[in-house]
Amino acid sequence: MNVMEQICEFVKEHFEIGDDPDFGLDVNLFDEGFVDSLGATEIVLYIEEAFGVQITQKDIILYPMNTVREIAQVVERKLGEQ
Amino acid sequence: MLNSAARWLATTAARFPERIGVEDEWGTMTWRELETAVERVSTAMLELGVERNQPVLVYLPKSRESVATFLAALYAGCPYAPVDYAIPMERLARTLENLRPALVVTDEAGMEKLGGLELGESKAVLYTDLAAKGADHEQVMAALNAVIDTDPCYVMYTSGSTGVPKGVTVPHRGVLEYAQAVVDTFGLTEDSVMGLQSGFHFDNSVFDIYGCLMTGAKLVIIPEILFMYPHKLMDLMEEKKVTCVFWVPTVMISVANAGALEGRELPDLKTIVFAGEVMPNKQLNVWRRALPGRMYVNLYGPTEITVDCTCYIVDREFDDADPLPIGKPWRGARVLLLKEDNTPAAVGEEGEICVLGSGVALGYWNAPEQTAKAFVRNPLNPDYPEIMYRTGDLGKWDQEGNILFCGRRDHQFKLRGNRIELGDIETAAATLEGVDKVCALFDEVNQEIILAVETKAALQLRKVNLALGKLIPKYMLPKRLELFEELPLTPNRKIDRVGLKKQLIG
CATH class of the missing domain: 3.30.300.30 (ANL, C-terminal domain)
Structure with missing residues (x-):
């Protein structure tokens, strides 16, 4: 599984999204109500742990992390910097 | 007493021209840069024909440009009405309908959204256009000098029971007196750093903006997104060396619940103030244990009395189940607890929290009936005119003369x-x-x-x-x-x- 697939699996399972047809890689997880605001921290804790990256407050401010694709891009960028 | 809450800008810019006044996620502004921007924007507003006491609606992201626009409106003699940048269009339409602002100040994206709305006589303008023109210092000073302290300073919209938001209209005198109380009570100086949480459409922001404006303290506008990530929020607090915060309990709770205080010292953070809803002791105790020796303060007050009217400096440990007092009347405010028959409640008896004093708002913008219902004559002093605001909140006095909050009378x-x-x-x-x-x-x-x-x-x-x-x-x-x-x-x-x-x- 690549980074994006792995994050997608986590989000679907952790937030009990199942096979909702409205869900997708580019759907805004927060605006569309799939993840509530508390879930944001859970996603960051997961990616920091699973991929061994450190997401800083500057990353959070600079890069949007609203969709699975955007989250994956941040992780890829951090992995590239290491 | 000063005639306008914006007066402090010139004094502070003269004292600390090169120090950073306002900082947001996109950059910084020194006090002198802020003053220059304010004079430019204000000049452009006057050239567009705004007149004293005509409101300016500010539809901008939570940024230093917002602060500059508020102060520019005040320099031109106009109250500002901040709205949330994420406001639904339907609600913005209702706000515009009620406020009928002379100007709507926005950015490119906001301008596009406004395209679909009925603006009537209101002109929509870009902040960048206003700030691009030269300043006419004398013209602006003439407009500022014409302001009197009972003129409206801001209009802030709150939820109304019929679906139409109510515009609470607060005069300069309330803000002048409130800021003085904030600075005196919490000891703000030019070395203080405020970590602003509140949206500008929420009147807690008045504490931060005018506390800094008056003293030259640095206003750090915390990026909204960080409130979703408590650990990263506290990283920013450390990095920016924030000394004082005025946050809603929800944020304090999420920081405590996420364990974001564990292993942190935050040596600069001296003053932690909260208001806006009930602060649970459980999470307050998490803060007090993680960061001992700081000043923790519980404030209470509805928008209608200029931010807050009672103050409780937490002086002991409270059990999880104990009520945390909202404290004693603070600053110029007087508080009455009135029973259903309009007689004062005895110690331990519930009554409606009613507020008097110079902080009481002028009323609701363009809504005389709602104003008349909430802003009434003091029934205990029926022979002389004295305006009292009925909060709709219930409270009772305890033995020490503190008020305990007991919920609402309505929905x-x-x-x-x-x-x-x-x-x-x-x-x-x-x-x-x-x-x-x-x-x-x-x-x-x-x-x-x-x-x-x-x-x-x-x-x-x-x-x-x-x-x-x-x-x-x-x-x-x-x-x-x-x-x-x-x-x-x-x-x-x-x-x-x-x-x-x-x-x-x-």
């Missing part, structure tokens, strides 16, 4: 610091397709909104919220949706709120 409540009327949610929900009848309830224990709907359709919470989100702010969206073939009724055919609440919450 209003606070969630994440936001004031919400259930009627506001119901009015919006009733317009949705498939909704035949609706009742909104607030679950105090779980701190969430429940929407009970009479319908024949198979409505889903997520989809209902997508539609509702176009009508009302996000913080008003329900967490639970309950579908009914028929909502229960009382004997006189009204929706049985009490029965429904028992059935759904227990």
Whole structure:
């Protein structure tokens, strides 16, 4: 599984999204109500742990992390910097 | 006394021209840069023909440009009306209808959204255009000198029970006196750093803006996104060496619950103030144990009395189940607790919290009936005119002369610091397709909104919220949706709120 697939699996399972047809890689997880605001921290804790990256407050401010694709891009960028 | 709350800008810019005044996620402004921007924008506003006391609606992201626009409006002799940049269009339309501003100041994206709205006589302008022109210092000073301290300083919109937001209109004298009390009580100086949490459409921001303006303290506008990530939020607090915060309890709670204080010293953070809703002792104790020796302060007050009217400096440990007092009347405010028959409540008796003093707002913008209902003559002093604001909140005096908060008289409540009327949610929900009848309830224990709907359709919470989100702010969206073939009724055919609440919450 690549980074994006792995994050997608986590989000679907952790937030009990199942096979909702409205869900997708580019759907805004927060605006569309799939993840509530508390879930944001859970996603960051997961990616920091699973991929061994450190997401800083500057990353959070600079890069949007609203969709699975955007989250994956941040992780890829951090992995590239290491 | 000064005539305008914006007066402090010139003094502070002269004392600390090169120090950073305002900082946001995109950059910084020194006090001199802020003053220059304010004079330019103000000049452009006057050239567009704004007149004293005509409101300016500010529809900008939470940024240093917002602060510059507020002060520019004040320099031109106009009150500012900040709205949330994420405001649903329907709500913005209602706000414009009520406010009828002379100007709407926005950015490119905002301008595009405004294209679909009826603006009437109001002119929509870009901040960048206003700031690009030269300043006419004398013209601006003449406008500023014409202001008197009873002129409106800002108009802030709160939830109204019929779905029409109410514009609380606060005069300069309230802000002047409030800022002085903030600076004296919390010891702000030019070396202080304020970490601003509040949106500008929420009057807690008055503490931060004018506390800094008066003293030359640095205003750090915390990026909104960080409030979703408590650990990163506290990283920023360390990095920026924030000394004082005025936050809503919801944020304090999320920081405590996330464990974001563990292993942190935050040596610069000296003063932690909260208001806007009830602060639970459980999380307050997490803060007090993690960061001992700091000043913790519980403030209370509705927008209608200029931010806050009672103050409690936490001086001891409270058990989780104990009530945390909202304290004693503070600054120029006088507080009465009145029973149903308008007589004062004795110690331990519940009464409605009623406020008098120079902080009392002028009223609701363009809403004389609502103003007359809430801003009344003091019934204990019937022979002389004295305006009193009835908060609708209940409280009681304890033995030490502190007030304990006891909830609301009506269907209003606070969630994440936001004031919400259930009627506001119901009015919006009733317009949705498939909704035949609706009742909104607030679950105090779980701190969430429940929407009970009479319908024949198979409505889903997520989809209902997508539609509702176009009508009302996000913080008003329900967490639970309950579908009914028929909502229960009382004997006189009204929706049985009490029965429904028992059935759904227990």
